[in-house]
Amino acid sequence: MSQYFQIHPDNPQQRLIKQACQIIMKGGLVVYPTDSGYALGCHLGDKAAMDRIRRLRQLDDDHNFTLVCRDLSELAVYAKFNNAVFRLIKAHTPGPYTFVLPATKEVPRRLQHPKRKTIGLRIPVNNIALALLEELNEPLMSSTLILPGENMPMTEADEIADQLGKHVDLIIDGGACGHEPTTVIEFVNDLPEVVRVGMGDPAPFEVE
DSSP, X not given: OOEEEEOOSSSOOHHHHHHHHHHHHTTOOEEXXXXXXXXXXXXXXXXXXXXXXXXHHTOOTTOOXXXXXXXXXXXXXXXXXXXXXXHHHHXXXXXXXXXXXXXOTTSOGGGSOTTTOEEEEEOOOXXXXXXXXXXXXXXXXXXXXXXXXXXXXOOOHXXXXXXXXXXXXXXXXXXXXXXXXXEXXXXXXXXXXXXXXXXXXXXXXXXX
């Protein structure tokens, strides 16, 4: 069975944050809250944990994984973009958006889209997620916790424990969080294209 931490959404207990990060660094798969529902997260370079996410969500090889980052400087390490794209992203982060961008060499190849060589990146508005990222000192490889056959993320930690308690190493109960997935914006030739409408307003990224 997985471990279950109740972490305060406004003032995350540092002791529990440290324990959670130790589990991640040892190859654990964790469920944690974000501003757009709960997510599955694991260490950036961990292929085995990534494969567990694929099996849980029944994802195909074309799925774009997301690196959840703590600030814009981390985005620049893992993705390529020009000044105009940077300004557009900066104006809407942190927030419930995932940006799909060309990956840099810092991104392991298995995390990139196999054909387009892209990676999803986002900066959440959630104190627990940001505390984890600060303690890890690197992005968290993530995927929204949407189970097969569903189109909305799971939002109740106790329900997650009932369904996934045998399949993950840690569930972080951070209370109520967002109930929609992120809005996904892919930049094609430096122009934004809305590929999924979710919690974030797509209007600023819609090109006439």
